[in-house]
Amino acid sequence: MIKKVGIIGGGTMGSGIAQVAATAGCLVKLYDTNTEALDKSKAALEKIMARLVEKGRIDKAEKSRIQDNITYVDSLKELSDSELTIEAIVENLEIKKKVFQELESYVSEETIIASNTSSLSIASIASALKKPERCIGIHFFNPAPLMKLVEVIPAVQTSGEVLRKIKMNIANWGKTVAIAKDTPGFIVNRVARPFYGEALRIYEEGIASFHEIDAAMKEIGGFRMGPFELMDFIGNDVNYVVTETVFKAFYYDPRYKPSFTQKRFAEAGYLGRKSGKGYYEYKDGKVITPNAVEGSFNSDLAQKIFNRVLVMLINEAADALFWNIASAEDIDNAMTKGVNYPKGLLAWADEKGISWCVEQMDTLYDEYREDRYRCSPLLRKLKKDNKTFF
Numbered sequence: 001m002i003k004k005v006g007i008i009g010g011g012t013m014g015s016g017i018a019q020v021a022a023t024a025g026c027l028v029k030l031y032d033t034n035t036e037a038l039d040k041s042k043a044a045l046e047k048i049m050a051r052l053v054e055k056g057r058i059d060k061a062e063k064s065r066i067q068d069n070i071t072y073v074d075s076l077k078e079l080s081d082s083e084l085t086i087e088a089i090v091e092n093l094e095i096k097k098k099v100f101q102e103l104e105s106y107v108s109e110e111t112i113i114a115s116n117t118s119s120l121s122i123a124s125i126a127s128a129l130k131k132p133e134r135c136i137g138i139h140f141f142n143p144a145p146l147m148k149l150v151e152v153i154p155a156v157q158t159s160g161e162v163l164r165k166i167k168m169n170i171a172n173w174g175k176t177v178a179i180a181k182d183t184p185g186f187i188v189n190r191v192a193r194p195f196y197g198e199a200l201r202i203y204e205e206g207i208a209s210f211h212e213i214d215a216a217m218k219e220i221g222g223f224r225m226g227p228f229e230l231m232d233f234i235g236n237d238v239n240y241v242v243t244e245t246v247f248k249a250f251y252y253d254p255r256y257k258p259s260f261t262q263k264r265f266a267e268a269g270y271l272g273r274k275s276g277k278g279y280y281e282y283k284d285g286k287v288i289t290p291n292a293v294e295g296s297f298n299s300d301l302a303q304k305i306f307n308r309v310l311v312m313l314i315n316e317a318a319d320a321l322f323w324n325i326a327s328a329e330d331i332d333n334a335m336t337k338g339v340n341y342p343k344g345l346l347a348w349a350d351e352k353g354i355s356w357c358v359e360q361m362d363t364l365y366d367e368y369r370e371d372r373y374r375c376s377p378l379l380r381k382l383k384k385d386n387k388t389f390f
């Protein structure tokens, strides 16, 4: 098992990953160029640990053990004895490449060098190294200590041995590993796009309000948050950029087309919770805009909205399987454990019926005649062969 872990970047993700590794018993060195970030990270961990003690989840000895496992360092060279390094700095390819090159000059031949990037290709980051076969993507979800899923992404250069070691060690940290191909958005950030995109489109067509769409997804679908609540939570700026990045990376496939509504909200500074206003208004972290639907909520409409968003999600998940982005189990685990979906999308497709999925997609396609609504060939094949995903 890997014992010595170096983390580069002590922001939101780096701090969370450090906590996960330290809790699992690793000796962690957390490095950041900004010493204030390190102080903040240390203070945040103290708060989290104190709360866990209060709740009785850990005792004081465990708290000290976890905290003592993390050393905060202000020089990259300090990571020289790491067996594994995970980088979680700013999402910029050139900066990441430079840091990786410098890091490679300090560490041993065997050190695995990983990135937590959400949107850059692992192959492009790995190409900066003299030994690119030691590079791999290890993509945690925010907040890292709470979200069970970790996507592990081997690049074309990654050795089988590095993949095997990482799979084993990350599972040993208590995480559910989903292996994903090095393609835009990996699993979650690709398959989840219609949750936002189709909801925005339904709103833009004037079919329903933000609140009605959220209510449909929560009440009929059992999603914990509606798409608009979730976009407000993530931040419209961040969510928009992810959508635009995925859209461009897929050579402008209309399935991932960003929305003008969200773009204008981001431009206006209506970012969501963090700015006090997004699709809803917030005060002290609580929604202050009336949450109830005016008049009676049309249940036929709610069902239609839910069906449309769900089938678009299912279609995306099926297509990810069609293109061998990940296994059916990993695709379903990714969505339930990375973004808390109430069910895996492929299991949901089986439950609704493959024929139902194909018919829903074809109805949308007939109505709009847009490539966005093309049914995945895999769904059609399953229907023809009278098969299911599981």
Ligand code: NAI
Binding pocket: 008, 009, 010, 011, 012, 013, 014, 031, 032, 033, 034, 037, 087, 088, 089, 090, 091, 092, 095, 099, 116, 117, 118, 119, 139, 140, 141, 142
């Ligand atoms: P953040 O802005 O909270 O933290 C980044 C930290 O890196 C800052 O403390 C900064 O001082 C430090 N840093 C910047 N350049 C550096 C350098 N050259 N050397 C050392 N430290 C440096 O960012 P966040 O949200 O933690 O994201 C980090 C990475 O994780 C990005 O690649 C992002 O795409 C990825 N990611 C983010 C998720 C999220 O929800 N925030 C989820 C999964 C991945």
